[in-house]
Amino acid sequence: MDHLDSTADLLALRPGDPGYDDELAGFQLGFAQRPAVVVAASSAADVVTAVRYAAAENLPVGVQATGHGLPGGCEGGVLITTRRMDRVTVDPAARTVRVQAGVRWAQVVAAAGPHGLAPLNGSAPGVGAVSYTLGGGLGILARQYGYAADHVRWLEVVTADGELRHVTVESDPDLYWALLGAGQNFGVVTELEIGLVPVRTLYGGSLAFDGRVVDPAVVLRAWEAWTRTVPEGLTSSFAAAAYPDLPALPAHLRGRHVVSVRIAHTGADGEGLVAPLRRIGPVLADSLREMPYAESHTIHSDPDFPHAYYGDSAVLRELDVERAGELLRTTGPEAATMCVVQVNHLGGVLGRPAPNAVPHREGRFLLRLLTVGDRERARAVLDPAFALLADDTLGRSLNFAFGAGDRGRGLYDPGTRERLAGLKEQYDPANLFRRNYGVSAC
Incomplete structure (x- = not known):
């Protein structure tokens, strides 16, 4: 013992x-x-x-x-x-919430909602709030409010020396900067306080098209052109997935190549803003509506059951729609394994500087590819797909690196990586926290 x-x-x-x-x-x-x-x-x-x-x-x-x-x-x-560390404390007057390390976003949404407030959560309510935020945190209202990491007031973290530290941008500016964007390389965050935003309702949902009826590349091209016209208060993404014909799937998805555009908008005239998208072609499904923020997870309807998946991401300075159209063909129904394609529209407040290590803020789009099943078959689909857009790729996103690539490669620009590596040497010289995506890899 x-x-x-x-x-x-x-x-x-x-x-x-x-x-x-x-x-x-x-x-x-x-x-x-x-x-x-x-x-x-x-x-x-x-x-x-x-x-x-x-x-x-x-x-x-x-x-x-x-x-x-x-x-x-x-x-x-x-x-x-950390799943047992699940306390959530909302301060409605300060518009903040304190969350322990095991809290999931669904808990925060439920606690903030009665006060007319919302967190800057992502699309999946079962994701951990702290780990998501340490990776940056690209949420459903990201273009309007920026990354979740941009709103952190303080963190409590156990560093490699075994000390519990209360970290703010004033008390420990370097450690604060590194923790927000470099995941768990510098310690174990046990709790943090983050700002909430005054959002009760939004206009959101998705427009889905049948990829056999409307060419997915046509939808992508129209969506990309449309993103150049929308205000910062509108955050959207494009998605495409070729579903197998399996009894376990809902009937409306079986054997279909579903292409969709997902919307979250907090301003006025949501219907008017999405009108150009409705003209793309016949709609397979339409869930766009005014909704309470508590229902915002229905915009993406991410799977809520455990499963095996592999994936990666690429932050793009621009979206080459012709090459992206070829990517859609290689990841569609003829691919060696099922692949989910998602392209997030960035910009807006996401592009503004903040005192944290979240990189690649100049990117206009984020490409995310996710596969299910065998990892070798996943690589056979993912590698050539990402290669198609390599010329416009700035790097990868920590929150959307799902074990399919080199752990540290491309996650940070050279200047950010160099600063992180220096701070790693200062706070964790023995590399105790190395079961993660490292900060020193090229």
């Missing part, structure tokens, strides 16, 4: 212990994790104990809240799970 086992009220599990496999369960089923010890943290004190133990034993540390964005499989080391 070591001092982890002898610590009162701390749940530490090893392979073969009852509950070990259950504690490892997460959303991503494509990677196997077999840490030497899992610490099921219920408090910041538990995290401090786990980090000090790992440092003393020279063991790498990983963190899992929901398991959506795992960088890959792992053997050995210490994994800290």
